[in-house]
Amino acid sequence: MVARIKDVRDVLEPGQTLTLHGWVRTRRDSKQGLSFIELNDGSCLGNLQIIVEGTTEGFEDQQKHITTGASLEVTGELKESPGKGQRVELHATKIVVLGSADPETYPLQKKRHTFEYLREIAHLRPRSNTFGAIARVRNAASAAIHNFFQSRHFLYVHTPIITTSDCEGAGQMFRVTTLDLARIAQIQTEIDYAQDFFGKAASLTVSGQLEAEIYATSTGPCYTFGPTFRAENSNTTRHLAEFWMVEPEIPFFDLQANMELAEEFIKYVISHVLETCAEDMDFFNQRIEKTVLETLKNIVDHDFERIPYTTAVEILEKADRKWEFPVQWGHDLQSEHERYLTEEHFKKPIILFDYPRTIKPFYMRCNEDGKTVRAMDVLVPRIGEIIGGSQREERLDVLEARMKECHLDPEDYWWYLDLRRFGTVPHAGFGLGFERLIQLLTGMQNIRDCIPFPRTPKNAEF
Incomplete structure (x- = not known):
């Protein structure tokens, strides 16, 4: 055999x-x-x-x-x-x-190699202990994600990689074109995208959420799990240009139900990986991050604390700590703030909700106070934010007003507005960055080591 x-x-x-x-x-x-x-x-x-x-x-x-x-x-x-x-x-x-493998030139000899060096030989690094273990954890986490949603009768939807809409409104998108841009630059100042392959400006997607809402409001609960892209020029240990996102979308859901699902989801995936990858997880705990098992068990064993964004800001303002980034209501929280809340103040995962509308995308449902939206972020120790989500804005007039407020043309989102014109319903969803989850599970410090072939500024090897 x-x-x-x-x-x-x-x-x-x-x-x-x-x-x-x-x-x-x-x-x-x-x-x-x-x-x-x-x-x-x-x-x-x-x-x-x-x-x-x-x-x-x-x-x-x-x-x-x-x-x-x-x-x-x-x-x-x-x-x-x-x-x-x-x-x-x-x-x-x-x-x-x-x-055979030439012993003089084979790059993976029996010695410790730096992760920086192993990134240069990403075609061979899966043969190392660390990256073989990461691959198996990714596999187990992927299976757990599908098991979680399939067992709850969610529909798996394949959303497009090429899109003409900017879900986040940040403009950091990779343009997709068949036009000869070098030649166009010689003869004209503006690009006529009507002559392009799709007849309009198209980009790689930053999220499958908007398309997932189409199916959520037609066939019921659904989820996407696929690659997304952001042209953010960030050379940090937390950013990738290409990464995978898990995005469930659920009709007839409000923010409270959304938070409950997100907590249940995180605990399920972690528990599955701890059970099925015990040897690999022991390796990470011994060789990579000595607190990784303790951190994961803390997440699984505790109810997530839930506090409004405003309360979190007040806690941070009172903290006996000098922040690199000053804390101020109306500004996004930074990693140092998120880790303080989860690791020192509450000592467990937390869910922040009701964020200022000025720092959140157009599609999040506005609260009656006129200042906040029904957004949520799940924060966990050592990583900070791991899930972001919201109840979606289902009111047509409010959504149109929010698009204009965010300097978006409603005509570009005509089909998205149609979902509010024809049988609109309350609905909610969230997004989880898969590589951020792998960082949490493995204790790896650099997110580039949590994906088989990292895409970062100035790097698209392999």
Whole structure:
């Protein structure tokens, strides 16, 4: 039988004959003529020890190619291991080198590499312990997200990557065009997008929310899970140009129900990852961030505190702390403020709501005070904001007024306004940045290490 190392280490019993495929992590030879190969196939953090005798079929002819990084096919008998830290080992009866790796030039030698260096070899970094574990956690978190919504009868909607509307109104969008912009710049000052492929200016999406509202107000609760893009020139540990967003949208929901769903969602995903990726999570807790398990269990075990934005500002103003960014009502909270509230003041996750309307997008429902909107942000220790959401503005006249207030042309959003003209309903939703969630789960400091191939200013390699 052909097996994966995870099953061999955890499930299969000694005495079976099986075939494994994988890559050599290390090899050492004994004076007794035995070779000990540590093989890994990416299915789990741990390796499987392969015992190879000098008489093993294929070994004599290929042993010089069995070096770190080489890929092998190994057939043998599974036996109990006398060594500590491993339940079984494979005694090889046949070994085949499928692909050699030059030991002089192979970039992943057995030593600690910096994350900066590993970003330069993103095509090989999944073979390292850290990035193999991150890949498995991403996989488990993705499965948990789909399980959460599917078990609650949400419809999975694929929203477009190319769009003609700016959901956030910030203007930081990547333009998509087939026009020869260099030639146009030589002969005219303005670009006529009527001549472009789509007949108008188009960009990569910053959010699937507006399109998700179409389905939420037609087929019921739905969610999107896909890539989004922002042309924000931020070279920080918290920003990516391309990242994945999870965005549920629910009809007949208000802000209170939205907050309850967001809390339930976060706890479900974390619990699933802790259960299914225990070995990887122990690795992150030991090697990356020694408080990651404590932080995650704190989130799962506590009810989220819920306070208005105004109350949060008052708490921050009274704090015995000198802020890098001064606290003022009407301004967005910064990471230092969010972490103080979650890590020092409340010592648990919190949900802030009722933000000033001047710092939030046009689609959020206005409160009766005329100053705030029914927005919410979920803040967690060590990360800060991980979810942002709101009850949507379902009143046509108010929505049109808010668009003009935000300097948007209502005609550009005619279809979005139609959702309010024809059978409008209260509805709400939120967005979760998937890579921000992976940061929380793994303890990684730089968000560029939480996505397989990071896209950042001046970097689009691989």
